[in-house]
Every structure is written in C-alpha cells, then in structure tokens.
Amino acid sequence: MALVVxxxxxxxxxxxxxxxxxxxxxxxxxxxxxxxVVIVSAMxxxxxELLDLAEQVSPLPPGRELxxxxxSGERISMALLAMAIANLGHEARSxxxxxxxxxxxxxxxxxxxxxxxxxxxxxxIAQGHIAIVAGFQGVSQNTKxxxxxxRGGSDTTAVALAAALDADVCEIYTDVDGIFTADPRxxxxxxxxxxxxxxxxxxxxxxxxxILHLRCVEYARRFDLPIHVRSSFSTKEGTWVVSDPYTxxxxxxxxxxxxxxHDRSEAKITVVGVPDKVGEAAFxxxxxxxxxxxxxxxxxxxxxAATGRTDISFTLPAADAQTALSALKxxxxxxxxxxxxFDDQIGKVSxxxxxxxxxxxxxxxxxxxxxxxxxxxxxxxTSEIRISVVVEQDGVDAAVAAAHRAFDLDADQVEATVYGxxxx
Amino acid sequence: MALVVxxxxxxxxxxxxxxxxxxxxxxxxxxxxxxxVVIVSAMxxxxxELLDLAEQVSPLPPGRELxxxxxSGERISMALLAMAIANLGHEARSxxxxxxxxxxxxxxxxxxxxxxxxxxxxxxIAQGHIAIVAGFQGVSQNTKxxxxxxRGGSDTTAVALAAALDADVCEIYTDVDGIFTADPRxxxxxxxxxxxxxxxxxxxxxxxxxILHLRCVEYARRFDLPIHVRSSFSTKEGTWVVSDPYTxxxxxxxxxxxxxxHDRSEAKITVVGVPDKVGEAAFxxxxxxxxxxxxxxxxxxxxxAATGRTDISFTLPAADAQTALSALKxxxxxxxxxxxxFDDQIGKVSxxxxxxxxxxxxxxxxxxxxxxxxxxxxxxxTSEIRISVVVEQDGVDAAVAAAHRAFDLDADQVEATVYGxxxx
Numbered sequence: 001m002a003l004v005v006x007x008x009x010x011x012x013x014x015x016x017x018x019x020x021x022x023x024x025x026x027x028x029x030x031x032x033x034x035x036x037v038v039i040v041s042a043m044x045x046x047x048x049e050l051l052d053l054a055e056q057v058s059p060l061p062p063g064r065e066l067x068x069x070x071x072s073g074e075r076i077s078m079a080l081l082a083m084a085i086a087n088l089g090h091e092a093r094s095x096x097x098x099x100x101x102x103x104x105x106x107x108x109x110x111x112x113x114x115x116x117x118x119x120x121x122x123x124x125i126a127q128g129h130i131a132i133v134a135g136f137q138g139v140s141q142n143t144k145x146x147x148x149x150x151r152g153g154s155d156t157t158a159v160a161l162a163a164a165l166d167a168d169v170c171e172i173y174t175d176v177d178g179i180f181t182a183d184p185r186x187x188x189x190x191x192x193x194x195x196x197x198x199x200x201x202x203x204x205x206x207x208x209x210x211i212l213h214l215r216c217v218e219y220a221r222r223f224d225l226p227i228h229v230r231s232s233f234s235t236k237e238g239t240w241v242v243s244d245p246y247t248x249x250x251x252x253x254x255x256x257x258x259x260x261x262h263d264r265s266e267a268k269i270t271v272v273g274v275p276d277k278v279g280e281a282a283f284x285x286x287x288x289x290x291x292x293x294x295x296x297x298x299x300x301x302x303x304x305a306a307t308g309r310t311d312i313s314f315t316l317p318a319a320d321a322q323t324a325l326s327a328l329k330x331x332x333x334x335x336x337x338x339x340x341x342f343d344d345q346i347g348k349v350s351x352x353x354x355x356x357x358x359x360x361x362x363x364x365x366x367x368x369x370x371x372x373x374x375x376x377x378x379x380x381x382t383s384e385i386r387i388s389v390v391v392e393q394d395g396v397d398a399a400v401a402a403a404h405r406a407f408d409l410d411a412d413q414v415e416a417t418v419y420g421x422x423x424x
Numbered sequence: 425m426a427l428v429v430x431x432x433x434x435x436x437x438x439x440x441x442x443x444x445x446x447x448x449x450x451x452x453x454x455x456x457x458x459x460x461v462v463i464v465s466a467m468x469x470x471x472x473e474l475l476d477l478a479e480q481v482s483p484l485p486p487g488r489e490l491x492x493x494x495x496s497g498e499r500i501s502m503a504l505l506a507m508a509i510a511n512l513g514h515e516a517r518s519x520x521x522x523x524x525x526x527x528x529x530x531x532x533x534x535x536x537x538x539x540x541x542x543x544x545x546x547x548x549i550a551q552g553h554i555a556i557v558a559g560f561q562g563v564s565q566n567t568k569x570x571x572x573x574x575r576g577g578s579d580t581t582a583v584a585l586a587a588a589l590d591a592d593v594c595e596i597y598t599d600v601d602g603i604f605t606a607d608p609r610x611x612x613x614x615x616x617x618x619x620x621x622x623x624x625x626x627x628x629x630x631x632x633x634x635i636l637h638l639r640c641v642e643y644a645r646r647f648d649l650p651i652h653v654r655s656s657f658s659t660k661e662g663t664w665v666v667s668d669p670y671t672x673x674x675x676x677x678x679x680x681x682x683x684x685x686h687d688r689s690e691a692k693i694t695v696v697g698v699p700d701k702v703g704e705a706a707f708x709x710x711x712x713x714x715x716x717x718x719x720x721x722x723x724x725x726x727x728x729a730a731t732g733r734t735d736i737s738f739t740l741p742a743a744d745a746q747t748a749l750s751a752l753k754x755x756x757x758x759x760x761x762x763x764x765x766f767d768d769q770i771g772k773v774s775x776x777x778x779x780x781x782x783x784x785x786x787x788x789x790x791x792x793x794x795x796x797x798x799x800x801x802x803x804x805x806t807s808e809i810r811i812s813v814v815v816e817q818d819g820v821d822a823a824v825a826a827a828h829r830a831f832d833l834d835a836d837q838v839e840a841t842v843y844g845x846x847x848x
Binding site for chain 1: 440443444474477478480481482483484485486488489490492493495496497499500502503504506507508510511516517518523544568
C-alpha cells in the first residue's frame with residue numbers, strides 16, 4: 001500500500017462534471033489499495049472572478065484581505081470534490097490549508113511555507129478517509145492570518161504536504177500528458193519526456209516551461225520526492241521528475257539534451273553608458289532588488305577604452321519593467337549613465353540537458369541551428385546544464401524548432417497536441 | 425465611546441456598490457467615536473448558487489462538506505467589506521467564525537453556539553481596527569470542523585458576539601425600517617414599532633414576522649442585550665428590542681397590542697379517530713419528534729362518547745409535512761387511528777401584545793374582527809401575550825387587516841412600503 005498525493009489544477013475541476021470525473025479517478029486510486037491525499041486548486045476562472053470583485057471594491061486591496069478573499073476559491077472546489085467522492089460511497093474530508101497544517105511566513109500574496117504539521121491529515125488517512133486539501137493557501141505562523149503562496153502555489157502545497165507525509169509519489173495532474181521536449185504547439189514532433197532530473201526540470205521551469213513551477217521542483221529536490229506529471233484526461237504514464245532518472249534501471253542512455261524551452265514573458269532593459277567604475281553594477285542591481293524585481297539574464301559588454309563606459313543589459317519579467325525603469329531613472333544622476341533602452345519584443349530560447357556537461361560542441365550546434373533559421377542572437381547566458389539565448393520575439397518559434405531538430409529530439413509521431421500552463 | 429456591533433444581511437452587501445455603501449456607514453459609526461464590530465452575511469444569491477453547485481455534484485452532500493462549501497460565501501463578502509473600508513482609509517480586519525471564536529456543537533447545517541471566545545476580535549478593537557466577522561458560521565468544539573448555524577444564523581452570530589464582547593448595542597441592518605405592527609404589504613397603514621420587549625418580539629418571530637429570527641432574540645434576552653433593527657438604506661431610528669420597553673422614560677403608555685403577525689408557511693395534519701387512551705398522543709408526538717419535526721400548534725377535540733375516539737390536529741412547517749405523514753403512517757396500525765387529513769392551504773394569524781395580560785376582552789375583539797371579515801377560524805392557540813388562529817390561506821390578508829384595524833393599530837400615514845424577510 002502506497003501513500004499517493006495527487007494535485008488537480010483549476011482546469012481539472014472547472015465545473016461539476018469535471019469534479020465528478022476527478023472524484024472517480026481519486027476513488028480508483030483508493031480502490032487500488034492506496035492511501036490518497038488530494039490537493040485541489042480553485043475551479044476554472046474563480047480566482048479571476050474574485051480578483052475582479054476585489055477591483056470593483058478597492059483599487060489597492062490589503063494583502064491580508066485579498067488572501068482571505070482568494071482562499072474561498074479552493075474552499076468551494078475542495079468541498080464539492082469531497083461531496084462528489086462521498087457520492088461514490090467513499091469517505092472524504094476536506095481541509096483548508098490552515099487545517100492541513102500548512103504554516104507560512106506572513107508575506108501575503110506570496111507566502112513561503114516554513115513548516116507543515118499535517119496531524120489532521122494523518123488522522124484522516126488513519127481512519128481510511130480520503131483527505132482533500134486546499135492548495136495555494138496556508139496560515140501565517142506569527143499572526144495566524146490566512147496567506148496564499150502565489151504562483152504555482154498549489155503544486156508547492158502538494159509537494160510540501162507529500163514530503164511532510166513521507167508520501168511515495170506526488171502526482172501533478174494537468175491538461176497535457178507530461179513534460180515535452182518542446183512546446184508541441186510550436187514543435188509538433190515534440191516528444192513526451194519519460195523521466196527527467198530535478199536539476200533539468202528546474203532549468204526548464206525557470207526557462208519558461210509552465211507545467212511545473214520552479215518552487216515546487218526545488219521543494220521536491222530538497223526532500224527527494226518523486227513527482228509524476230500526468231494528464232487528468234488519460235491514464236497514460238506522464239513524466240517522472242526524480243533525482244537521477246538515468247540510473248534507476250532505465251533502458252536508454254542519458255540524452256545530451258532533454259528539451260528546448262522558451263519564454264515570451266520577459267523584457268530587456270539596457271543601461272547605456274555606465275561609467276566603468278567598481279561598484280556601479282552592484283548599485284544598479286541593489287536598486288532593482290530593493291524594488292523586489294527578479295532579474296533573469298545579465299550581460300555586460302567590455303567597456304570601450306575610448307569612453308571608459310560600458311552598457312549593461314538584463315532581462316526581467318515584462319510585468320515588472322515599468323517599476324524597474326522608474327527605479328533606474330531615480331539613480332541616473334548618481335550613477336551617471338547616459339540612457340535607458342527598453343525592449344519587450346524579445347523571447348528567450350533555452351536548451352536544457354544534463355548530458356551537455358560531457359558533450360563539447362553543444363553550444364556551437366545550438367548557435368548554428370539558430371543562425372541557419374535566420375534568427376539573430378541578442379544575449380547569451382549559460383549554466384552547466386543550460387544555454388539560453390535572447391532573440392527577437394518573432395524569431396522564437398523558428399529558433400525553438402531548429403534547435404529541437406538539430407539535437408534529434410523530433411519524434412516519429414505526435415503524442416500530444418495541447419500544451420498549456422497551470423494557473424496556480 | 426460605545427462598542428457597537430452591526431450586522432448586515434445579504435441584500436445589504438449584494439454587490440460591489442452595496443458593499444461600498446455599507447463600508448461608508450461603518451466608517452461613519454467609527455468616526456463618531458465608537459468601536460465597531462461588523463457581522464456580515466454572504467452576498468445576495470451566493471448561498472443559493474453554492475447550493476446549486478452542490479446539487480450538481482451530489483444529491484445528498486455530507487453536512488460537514490456542505491458547511492465547508494457554504495462558509496465560503498461570508499468569506500468573500502467579509503474580505504470585500506474589509507477592502508472597501510481600507511479604501512476609505514480605515515483599518516479593517518476580517519475574521520472567519522472560527523477565528524472570531526464562535527464555538528458550536530457538531531450539528532452541521534444547524535449548529536448551536538456553545539461558547540464565544542472573541543480574543544482576536546478584542547485584540548483588533550484594542551488596536552483601533554474595525555473587525556469584520558463572518559456571520560452564520562462557527563467551529564465545532566470537538567471535531568474542530570467548520571459548522572453553520574442554519575436559518576437566522578448571522579443574526580445569532582451578531583447577538584452572541586455582542587453579548588461576549590459586552591457591546592452596548594447590536595444593530596441589525598435590513599432592507600426595511602424596523603419591525604411593523606403588521607406586514608405593510610398587507611396592511612398599508614401599518615406603523616413602525618419604536619420599542620418592543622424581547623418576549624413580544626419572540627412571539628412575533630415565532631408567528632411569522634421574518635425580520636428577526638427567534639434564536640437571536642432568545643439569545644439577546646438571555647444576555648439583556650439591546651437590539652436595534654434598522655434599515656441600511658436610511659439613518660432613521662428603527663425598532664429597539666429591549667427587556668422592558670415601557671419603563672425607560674418613554675412617552676407613551678403600554679399598548680395593548682404590539683402587532684399582528686401572519687405565517688403562510690405552515691400546513692395542518694389531522695390524525696382522525698385516535699383511540700382515547702392514555703399515552704396515544706404522547707406516542708404520536710414522540711414519533712414526530714424522533715423524525716426531527718417541529719410541531720407548532722396542537723388541538724385535540726373532546727372525544728366523542730359514542731366512539732371513544734378523538735381527532736388530533738397540529739400545524740408544522742409545510743416543508744416537513746411529507747416526512748411527518750410518512751412517520752405517522754408507519755405507526756397507524758400500532759396506534760389504531762382511522763386516517764390522516766392534510767391541508768397546506770392554511771395561514772396563521774397572531775395577535776401579540778404584552779398589554780393583553782391586563783386587558784380582558786382582547787380575544788373576543790380579535791375573533792369578532794375576523795368573523796366580521798368573513799373568515800372562518802379553524803384552530804386556536806394562546807399564550808399569555810399572544811393569540812393565534814389558523815384560517816384558510818385565502819383569508820389571511822383580510823383577517824390581518826381586520827385585526828389591525830380593530831386594535832387601533834392603523835397609522836395616519838404610511839411609513840414604509842417594503843416588508844421583506846432576512847435570509848440568514
């Protein structure tokens with residue numbers, strides 16, 4: 001008998017018939033002899049509807065109250081799911097994040113889990129019940145206020161609870177069959193990846209693959225908890241995210257490249273003519289950090305000898321660009337840079353693969369493929385298992401397809417036709 | 425400085441603009457120098473929408489999960505109200521029933537409050553915040569599960585919390601100006617009652633006046649907490665419900681009659697030909713009690729000497745009639761009664777007034793008025809401060825109007841045109 005933690009996203013519980021279907025799947029898992037704990041997101045568009053209500057009432061609602069409001073979403077879906085399971089003759093008990101022991105810090109809207117004390121869940125399991133837990137939410141340790149975990153929160157709840165319960169697997173149900181070597185909407189011959197390492201998955205997530213959120217993979221890696229990403233619309237095996245996917249009695253050799261990810265959500269800012277003095281770059285990025293902006297790639301050109309000045313380019317979420325530009329303008333005089341350039345028509349294409357460590361020439365092949373596709377590379381950033389380039393947004397599709405082909409990732413047949421993101 | 429507890433029903437917070445209006449009213453009370461605790465119901469039709477969802481998922485949802493589902497309704501309205509108040513520059517904190525310390529028994533769907541431990545509310549008040557509390561909900565003492573209080577639950581939350589906080593007044597906001605001497609839709613010259621005793625208000629509530637629920641008045645009487653029923657659409661004084669309305673420096677003598685209430689929601693069952701033996705009636709009503717049916721009026725005719733049998737009639741909520749009839753059919757053989765008669769085309773008209781204690785002739789005047797209106801009386805029941813009669817449903821309006829006129833309750837001018845019920 002295994003302990004299985006399952007997470008269902010908003011699209012899996014979008015309406016009553018979806019909820020009944022999910023209930024059947026949960027009951028089947030229970031009947032197969034497993035203990036089951038389910039984490040559920042809010043139904044379909046509930047969160048957007050609640051945000052819309054909040055906006056009608058206040059332009060800038062307090063975080064504490066916004067969290068109180070939004071957590072009603074999972075409360076509705078989890079209660080309905082428990083009812084649907086009861087209707088199939090099985091005992092189910094729903095629990096809020098607070099009741100499930102998801103203890104967080106007090107940062108409303110993007111709280112971090114600091115402890116999980118799942119006593120009530122363990123009690124429910126011991127009584128043979130199926131436990132349904134609200135994803136995305138917790139309770140703050142100090143103020144006992146309700147908090148939400150922000151983007152990817154339900155996945156994080158699932159992994160954190162699975163770790164605390166010492167579960168055998170955390171199944172993340174979504175509307176696609178698993179993690180693919182590229183977005184099948186752009187690269188139709190993309191293949192489902194059967195197994196992938198935490199490290200590669202984290203790079204994929206960081207580079208725009210929206211199926212799993214970075215935080216949840218980080219959490220799983222820390223506790224060495226296997227994640228199984230699979231479709232709620234089929235019973236096919238999906239993608240296993242594990243610590244070492246290639247030694248556990250697997251049939252194939254480690255591939256050089258696991259996949260090609262892309263991201264159109266970033267923008268690029270260039271600080272032009274920064275005096276080439278010690279500490280200037282540090283001050284720029286300290287300023288951005290104080291404004292709570294997450295920087296992704298950074299490129300600094302060699303300074304021109306004639307002027308003693310350099311240009312610093314960086315990418316960041318496009319949504320944060322205005323805040324960043326305002327913050328930088330405030331320090332223009334003090335730094336003495338010349339101007340700011342802004343470009344939100346960019347895209348990032350990343351090649352991810354633990355195998356590239358031991359294969360020289362990957363970078364050359366990648367760049368050649370993109371060049372052959374007629375796409376110009378604007379910025380480059382590398383890690384040990386990833387190469388990312390920034391290109392103009394219109395060139396993203398061609399670059400992704402070309403790289404996918406160049407590394408022999410194209411499958412003989414298409415396995416999926418839909419590749420969507422998860423909400424929260 | 426007073427501590428004012430205010431309760432706003434679902435129609436007062438039906439949409440964003442209603443919520444903003446209520447927020448202004450709350451802030452005005454705070455600005456006037458009061459500490460304010462607000463109890464709020466779910467927005468407009470939220471509860472019905474949630475019940476509809478539940479029905480789509482399961483024909484008979486477990487009570488625990490139904491309560492979990494329904495309590496999301498107040499969660500939404502209270503968070504939005506807190507946001508709207510914050511938007512006016514005042515600090516507001518919303519609290520669930522559980523967070524507010526509303527401790528109940530474990531009877532899901534109609535839990536009873538067994539304790540109120542409002543530590544977090546007191547803390548919020550001490551910090552100068554406005555506390556917003558979800559009505560209708562609590563947490564069970566034994567299982568720590570979320571419960572709902574059933575009909576009139578939000579009013580009961582308000583009064584219970586006001587009592588626990590030792591508030592100066594509990595203001596119940598509704599969509600009418602207060603308690604009237606009769607339903608102005610039936611009796612246009614009905615007058616608003618400025619002050620009424622707990623006892624009379626309880627009789628009014630029990631006899632069909634829907635503004636305040638019986639439970640909440642009972643609770644207020646136990647703690648001698650003044651209730652002020654008033655409109656959320658005006659600043660006029662409403663109706664004060666207090667222990668002794670006629671001695672606190674009031675200008676007028678105690679009226680004989682406070683008001684005429686009516687109720688169309690009941691049905692009448694007659695058990696025909698019950699053998700006139702000791703214990704038969706007791707067994708009938710024990711059977712009904714076991715089926716959790718609340719009986720209202722009971723009339724037993726003198727048994728006919730010839731047959732040694734009698735008829736027992738009683739009224740009950742029409743919604744419970746089928747359950748009652750089934751339960752009675754099961755004991756027909758054992759009791760040996762002849763048949764069951766059922767009538768849901770009845771109405772109850774009640775005359776309420778503490779003054780009737782010392783005024784003989786009230787009953788005669790009441791019956792004469794109804795007879796003059798051409799309405800036949802089918803059943804009669806009395807208490808010290810109330811006389812109720814059952815009449816055919818089509819005769820209710822005429823009987824109410826006639827009684828109202830007979831006791832000189834008609835006002836010179838109409839004060840209100842709407843007389844609605846509160847939801848929960």
